[in-house]
Amino acid sequence: MIHGGLDVAMQFSPLFQELEQHFHLFVPDRPGFGLTDKINYQNINIIEHARNFIKHYLDELNIEKVHVLGNSMGGFWCFVFALAYPERVRNIILLGGAFGIDKRLPIFLRLLGTPVINKLIFATAAKPSKSGTKTMYKQMGINPEVISDDYSEYEYLCQMLPGSSVSWKTLAEEVMGLKECYPKYQIQDKLKEIEQELYLSKEKKMMLYSYPQLKK
Structure with a gap:
């Protein structure tokens, strides 16, 4: 399970049980x-970074094949990993879509x-604050009412860790600008290369896409 761009792994906690x-x-x-070491993403190729991270993560755990689930930037990571290592991915599950499928982005993200x-x-x-977490999600088109107070506080504490703002700021600058998602990170034309089934969950609905349908 790979979390979204601004988020942390706790994003998925309501689904754990x-x-x-x-x-x-x-x-x-x-x-x-989250609780990882902070990174300056300037001049880092996010595609290589993403697929290498997932591969090394699975290798260290001796896991050969998985279902991958991601939200937003996490969905992008799942896609590029599946493209590079199709033999290691059973299915792809997206919660709310994946970064790069649509080059158009909310103005706040741009x-x-x-x-x-x-x-x-x-x-x-x-600016990191407990109330600001929900405000930022609202600016990105996400209903703030679905965000629990516990999660808001946890994300706030993560954002207060030294270097946190550098990670997010440099990642955002690397993948998108004032007009759109940068072309090298637009993956809509790569969808036809995916062999696995894709499950897309959005607005409490679950839709199953098969890639022969997407190729039309």
Whole structure:
């Protein structure tokens, strides 16, 4: 389970009780987020970084094949890993879509990827605070009412760790700008290369896509 761009692994905690009845769950913080060491993503190829992280993670745990589940940037990570190592992926599950499938992005995200402007945003609207977590999600088009107070506090504490803002700021600048998601991270044309079934969950609905349908 790979969390979204701004989030931490605890994002998926409401799903643990149900899913652990059927699956063995592995839910890491992505590098630079949560309780991991912070990273400056400037000039890092996120595609290589993402697929290498998942591969090495699975290798260290001696896991050969998995279902992958991701949200937003986490969904992007799942896609690029499946493209590079199709033999190691059973199915792909997306919660709310994946970064890069649509080059169009909410204006708030595009501003976060724009140097100078994002510095102002991180000092004001995106400044770490317990209430600010829900405000930021609202700006990204996510219903803040579904975010628990416990999760808001946990994410706030993670954002207060030294270097946290550098990880998010440099990641945003690497993958998107004022106009759109940068072309090298747009994966919509790669969908036809995926062999696995894709499950997409959005707005409390579960839809099953098979890639022959997406190829039309």
